[in-house]
Every structure is written in C-alpha cells, then in structure tokens.
Amino acid sequence: MTLLRRLAASAPPPVYPCIGPGMLDPVERLFASGCARRALSPASAGVLLIAGVVPDRAAAAIDRLHDQVPPPRRTVGWSGADEPSNSLHDAWSGVLSGDGAEPDRLPDEPPNEWRGKGDHGHGGEGMMGGTPYGRPMAMTGEDPRDGLQLDRYTMRVGPFAPMLPPGLELEVTLQGDLIAAARVLQPPFPQEDTASAPPACAARMLRLLGLPHHADRLLRGGRVRAGVLCAVPKGLGAAMPGRDARARLRRWLDGEPGAAQAPEFGALITGLEWHEAILMLNSWSPEALRRAAEAA
Amino acid sequence: MSLFVTITLLTALCFAISAAANHAGLATAPQSAPFFGGGTSEPHAWQRYHFRVYTMTLVFIAFEMEMMFMYPWAVVFVEEGLKAMAEMGMFLGILAIGLLYGWREGVFRWQ
Numbered sequence: 001m002t003l004l005r006r007l008a009a010s011a012p013p014p015v016y017p018c019i020g021p022g023m024l025d026p027v028e029r030l031f032a033s034g035c036a037r038r039a040l041s042p043a044s045a046g047v048l049l050i051a052g053v054v055p056d057r058a059a060a061a062i063d064r065l066h067d068q069v070p071p072p073r074r075t076v077g078w079s080g081a082d083e084p085s086n087s088l089h090d091a092w093s094g095v096l097s098g099d100g101a102e103p104d105r106l107p108d109e110p111p112n113e114w115r116g117k118g119d120h121g122h123g124g125e126g127m128m129g130g131t132p133y134g135r136p137m138a139m140t141g142e143d144p145r146d147g148l149q150l151d152r153y154t155m156r157v158g159p160f161a162p163m164l165p166p167g168l169e170l171e172v173t174l175q176g177d178l179i180a181a182a183r184v185l186q187p188p189f190p191q192e193d194t195a196s197a198p199p200a201c202a203a204r205m206l207r208l209l210g211l212p213h214h215a216d217r218l219l220r221g222g223r224v225r226a227g228v229l230c231a232v233p234k235g236l237g238a239a240m241p242g243r244d245a246r247a248r249l250r251r252w253l254d255g256e257p258g259a260a261q262a263p264e265f266g267a268l269i270t271g272l273e274w275h276e277a278i279l280m281l282n283s284w285s286p287e288a289l290r291r292a293a294e295a296a
Numbered sequence: 297m298s299l300f301v302t303i304t305l306l307t308a309l310c311f312a313i314s315a316a317a318n319h320a321g322l323a324t325a326p327q328s329a330p331f332f333g334g335g336t337s338e339p340h341a342w343q344r345y346h347f348r349v350y351t352m353t354l355v356f357i358a359f360e361m362e363m364m365f366m367y368p369w370a371v372v373f374v375e376e377g378l379k380a381m382a383e384m385g386m387f388l389g390i391l392a393i394g395l396l397y398g399w400r401e402g403v404f405r406w407q
Contacts, residue, residue: 018334041331042331043327043331058334060334061333061334061335062334064326064329064334064336065333065334067324067326067327068326068327068329068331070327104324104326106325106326107325108324108325108326109325110325111325111338131340132340132342133328133340134325135338135339135340135341136338136339136340137339137340137342137343138339138340138342138343139339143346148346150344150345150346151343151344151345153337153339153341153343154337154338154339155330155332155335155336155337156332156335156336156337157332157333157335158332158333158334158335159333159334159335160333160334161332161333161334161335162333163333164333169335175345176345176346176348177345
C-alpha cells in the first residue's frame with residue numbers, strides 16, 4: 001500500500017447509511033462522533049452501511065443504492081450492538097486497495113429497450129413517443145400557479161433518502177421547481193424515542209441548513225445561539241401565526257418537544273419548492289411524521 | 297504557425313485521452329439512474345418548464361437600452377439646455393408607464 005493510500009485510509013470513510021427501524025439515533029451519533037463521514041449520495045460514498053434489520057419492502061432500494069456506489073465498493077452491516085468504526089475503516093481500506101470489489105446486483109440494462117427502435121432510433125414515434133435511454137418523455141399537466149400546460153415529473157423518493165426519515169417513501173410530482181402533488185407510499189420505520197428528542201430533531205434541521213458544526217454541538221449536549229433561527233425562512237409552514245418552522249425549531253432549541261402528530265403530507269408540502277418542503281418536513285419529529293403517514 | 301500546429305495537436309491529444317478515460321469508466325445502467333434515496337422514476341429527466349424570470353429580463357433590457365440613449369444625450373445636454381431636459385423627461389415618462397404596467401402584471405414578484 002502506497003503512502004498516499006495509507007494517508008487516505010486514515011481519513012474518516014465516506015459512508016452512505018441505509019437506516020433500519022430503531023437505528024436512526026445510533027447512526028446519527030456515529031456520524032457526530034467523527035469516525036465516519038456521512039455521504040449525502042451513494043456517488044460520493046465508498047462504503048454502504050446497512051444499519052439494523054431492514055424490512056423486505058426496502059430490499060430492492062438497497063440493491064439500487066448498492067449499485068449507485070461507484071466500484072470498488074464495500075457493504076457493512078451493523079446491528080447496533082457493537083462499535084462499527086473498525087469494520088468501517090477496514091471496509092474503507094479495502095475500497096482504497098481496490099481488490100475484492102463487490103459486483104453490481106442489478107443487470108446493466110436500461111428500463112426499456114430503445115436502441116435502434118422507431119424512426120430516429122429513439123425508441124418510438126413522434127416527438128413525445130420515444131423512450132430515449134429507455135425512459136419515456138414527461139407528459140404535460142396543468143401548472144398550479146397559472147394553469148400553463150407544462151411537463152410533470154413524477155418520482156418516488158425514499159426509503160433511504162438522507163433528508164427524509166428512514167423508511168418513508170413519497171411519490172412526488174414536480175412541475176418545474178414546484179411540488180404539484182405528493183402522496184405517502186410507505187410510512188417511516190418506527191424509531192426509538194431518542195430519535196425524536198428535541199436536540200436530535202434540532203440537529204437534523206441545522207444540518208439541512210448547512211450548519212453541521214452547530215448540529216454536532218447540540219448532539220454532544222451543548223447549546224447554540226438563537227441567531228441560527230434566522231436561517232429558517234419566516235412564515236414557512238405556518239398553519240397559524242407563530243407556528244411556522246422557525247417557531248418549531250425555537251421550541252426544540254429551548255428543549256421542548258414538538259407536536260405529537262404532523263398534518264397530512266399532501267396538504268403539508270404541495271405548492272412548495274423542494275428545499276422548502278424538506279425544511280418543512282424536518283420541522284416535525286420523525287415520530288410525528290410516522291403518525292401522520294400511518295393516518296393517511 | 298508552428299505554435300498553432302502545436303496547440304492544435306496538444307488539444308487533440310487531450311480530447312483523445314479524456315475520451316479514452318471516459319470510456320474506461322462508463323457508468324452502468326443502475327449507476328446512471330437518478331438518485332432518489334432508493335426510489336425510482338419512470339420518465340426521462342429531460343422536461344420543459346416555464347422560465348419565469350423572462351418578463352423581468354425584458355424589463356431589464358428595456359432599462360439598459362435607456363442608458364444607450366443617455367450617453368449621447370449627456371454629451372449635448374450642456375449645449376441644448378432646457379430642451380434636452382424636456383426631451384429626456386418625456387422619454388423617461390413613457391418608460392415609467394411601461395414599468396408601472398410591468399409592476400401591475402406582477403413581473404417583479406419573485407416566485
């Protein structure tokens with residue numbers, strides 16, 4: 001192993017976590033301890049961490065994420081009982097040495113057959129009929145702002161999206177930058193009460209706001225100044241005055257638990273832009289979101 | 297001439313090397329799928345959406361063109377005096393009506 005590889009191996013490994021039931025708090029504490037770096041997408045990770053016992057409904061998602069980690073890649077399972085930093089570092093050294101790489105789990109083929117089909121080899125006929133790269137073109141729909149007929153893009157986010165509670169699967173329809181419709185497909189996994197404790201919730205929101213050091217300080221039991229509240233847009237998600245996302249963050253910073261159940265998802269994020277919607281969802285605790293999703 | 301040929305050859309070499317490097321690391325189908333935290337999407341990400349700031353851009357260009365008129369006007373202003381002043385006043389007045397119209401249409405509302 002060269003000197004450069006040895007130095008790289010001593011750095012915190014970039015890990016993409018797939019978090020199972022009851023493992024949200026342990027995984028967040030693992031990353032806050034600094035022994036691993038949380039990669040926000042599989043493309044920037046070297047190691048895939050499977051934390052806890054993931055239900056069968058999420059197995060296909062794990063396969064997809066596994067293949068999106070660029071090779072050479074390693075997968076590490078963690079039950080939460082032992083200290084995972086050694087196995088993560090071993091896996092990272094394995095990634096850097098490049099041998100024993102895990103092969104793809106999914107076949108290397110586009111979602112639909114398209115090459116050479118149709119008039120122009122784009123998989124169909126006409127401007128809207130093709131399936132370039134195996135994917136059909138987006139169809140038009142009415143824009144919620146002014147009724148213009150523009151393309152709608154429907155995607156299913158989750159169950160391991162880093163900005164949503166683990167297990168939550170949302171079907172979101174975007175019109176440009178705006179969420180035109182949202183529907184819960186699967187509720188989040190149940191978590192321990194510690195995951196919905198005020199410091200953990202506030203830390204999650206601060207991390208989204210790009211204040212990771214403040215978040216780590218909160219998780220270690222420290223305090224942050226009230227100035228961080230200015231990072232949350234005023235009036236976001238206000239059902240009534242003084243009840244917006246900023247007020248909810250303030251209550252968490254004061255150590256008060258938030259509401260026990262969030263409002264219905266569709267009404268919560270429809271009409272918002274993606275970043276607003278994510279900030280808004282994270283202004284409720286994972287438990288409150290789980291109750292709202294299960295009520296739907 | 298020799299410098300031109302050298303630069304051309306070097307550029308061609310860079311393109312060839314980058315093409316070879318890209319081919320070696322070509323992403324597989326699962327890797328080139330968009331990342332939704334394990335979720336999927338059927339349609340192609342290529343889509344048409346409304347570029348909502350274009351009306352504001354038009355107003356910006358109108359007021360930038362106004363400056364094109366102000367430079368020659370500033371040169372002859374001292375000679376012409378009050379007459380030039382009145383002409384510029386009329387010109388700005390007409391532009392201001394356009395501005396008010398844009399305001400009424402919600403051009404300056406960022407959403």
